[in-house]
Amino acid sequence: MSENKKREPWEEIVIRVLKKNEVRLVSHVPDNVLSRLIRLIEEDPYFTVISPAREEEAIGIVAGAYMAGTRGIVLMQTSGFATVVNALASLACPYQIPIVMMVSERGTLGEFQLGQSIVCRTMRPVLVSLGMEHFAIQDIDQVEFVADGMISQAFTTQSPATIILSPLLTKRKV
Amino acid sequence: MSNSEPDITRETASLLNRSDLTRRLVEKLDSQEAVIGGIGFSNFDLWASGQRQQNFYMLGSMGLATAIALGVAVAQPDRKVFALDGDGSILMQLGSFGTVAAVAPKNLAIIIWDNGAYHITGAQKTLTEKGSDLVAIAKGAGIKQAFWAADAEHFEALVERTLSGDGPWLIVAKIDKERPTGVTERDPVKIRINFMNGIAAKA
Numbered sequence: 001m002s003e004n005k006k007r008e009p010w011e012e013i014v015i016r017v018l019k020k021n022e023v024r025l026v027s028h029v030p031d032n033v034l035s036r037l038i039r040l041i042e043e044d045p046y047f048t049v050i051s052p053a054r055e056e057e058a059i060g061i062v063a064g065a066y067m068a069g070t071r072g073i074v075l076m077q078t079s080g081f082a083t084v085v086n087a088l089a090s091l092a093c094p095y096q097i098p099i100v101m102m103v104s105e106r107g108t109l110g111e112f113q114l115g116q117s118i119v120c121r122t123m124r125p126v127l128v129s130l131g132m133e134h135f136a137i138q139d140i141d142q143v144e145f146v147a148d149g150m151i152s153q154a155f156t157t158q159s160p161a162t163i164i165l166s167p168l169l170t171k172r173k174v
Numbered sequence: 175m176s177n178s179e180p181d182i183t184r185e186t187a188s189l190l191n192r193s194d195l196t197r198r199l200v201e202k203l204d205s206q207e208a209v210i211g212g213i214g215f216s217n218f219d220l221w222a223s224g225q226r227q228q229n230f231y232m233l234g235s236m237g238l239a240t241a242i243a244l245g246v247a248v249a250q251p252d253r254k255v256f257a258l259d260g261d262g263s264i265l266m267q268l269g270s271f272g273t274v275a276a277v278a279p280k281n282l283a284i285i286i287w288d289n290g291a292y293h294i295t296g297a298q299k300t301l302t303e304k305g306s307d308l309v310a311i312a313k314g315a316g317i318k319q320a321f322w323a324a325d326a327e328h329f330e331a332l333v334e335r336t337l338s339g340d341g342p343w344l345i346v347a348k349i350d351k352e353r354p355t356g357v358t359e360r361d362p363v364k365i366r367i368n369f370m371n372g373i374a375a376k377a
Contacts, residue, residue: 025245025248025249048248050244050248050273050277051276052241052269052270052273053269053270053272053273054267054269056235056237056238056241056267057238057241057267057269057270057273058241059235059238059241060235060238060239060240060241060242060244060245060270061241061242061244061245061248061273062245063238063241063242063245064210064241064242064243064244064245064246064247064248064249065245065246065248065249066245066249067230067242067245067246067366067369067370067373068208068245068246068249068250068253068373069249069250069373069374070245070248070249072245086234086235086236087235087238089234090233090234090235091232091234091235091238091242094233094234094362094363095362095363095365095366096362096363096366097366
């Protein structure tokens with residue numbers, strides 16, 4: 001992180017990795033940390049973007065699209081993850097549908113809302129209970145390797161996976 | 175036809191039968207259409223109407239039939255896609271009406287079986303039995319082509335319209351509380367692989 005040349009922002013790296021893995025459908029429920037990534041994706045004609053009313057719907061949409069031949073990803077915040085457990089446990093996991101989620105982690109490292117911090121603490125235990133692959137990216141140097149590895153593994157092993165964006169990466173101002 | 179569409183409400187719609195209507199629907203399909211069968215009795219009767227490789231049978235994730243169908247419809251815009259769901263299920267995910275209206279897929283039709291009850295769990299009343307009108311809700315959410323089926327023949331006519339014209343469409347049929355005529359086999363991975371083969375999708 002000490003070099004002077006301008007670093008490629010994490011959002012651009014994510015977009016590059018999505019394209020490399022032919023992930024064309026992005027379904028999201030908005031989040032402040034993801035706002036620049038969402039804007040860049042919406043401006044890029046490579047992507048089809050669907051923003052439903054609720055995170056569960058996004059899981060269903062991406063599941064349907066996958067079965068019909070289009071790879072997708074779901075973007076959400078930690079609190080959104082707390083609403084999708086049934087869709088993961090009774091759709092993505094048993095049918096072996098590779099739902100890839102990118103979750104911006106709120107509720108830790110300076111959170112000011114108690115509810116957010118408690119919801120955040122539920123995420124990893126749920127992922128462990130479901131036997132789902134998950135990894136928190138903490139540094140810009142990890143983005144390409146982790147995002148690419150998790151996305152490609154999800155599709156080759158037909159398993160849902162969660163990429164967590166730590167505040168250490170996104171430097172969310174609280 | 176839209177100008178002369180009869181003004182039907184949940185009160186005036188005839189009481190129909192899910193197994194009968196499911197068979198009428200499937201008979202009109204030419205085998206290329208994808209059908210997403212919602213959880214419970216919706217997909218039990220879809221199974222009993224004759225298994226098709228282009229059918230996807232939900233065994234969980236209550237409320238997501240329309241979302242899954244939307245994903246299929248967006249990924250394969252040249253294939254007609256039907257979501258079959260119950261009133262209790264769609265009431266869990268009413269936002270999906272707005273999502274469908276916003277995406278506006280021409281190839282998507284949603285069919286709701288409304289018996290006003292969570293039939294499979296002991297027929298407890300749903301909100302439709304207490305006054306919620308799914309056609310009015312869908313129209314309010316932006317799905318303009320939303321209709322009550324007046325009777326079985328009208329249901330068939332509406333299905334024909336969905337097969338020949340641009341959607342998105344919503345058809346709600348008021349149904350009785352007869353049991354389904356079969357039970358879906360429960361092997362999720364087999365169901366998914368059959369469905370993906372049936373709609374020629376490569377993983």
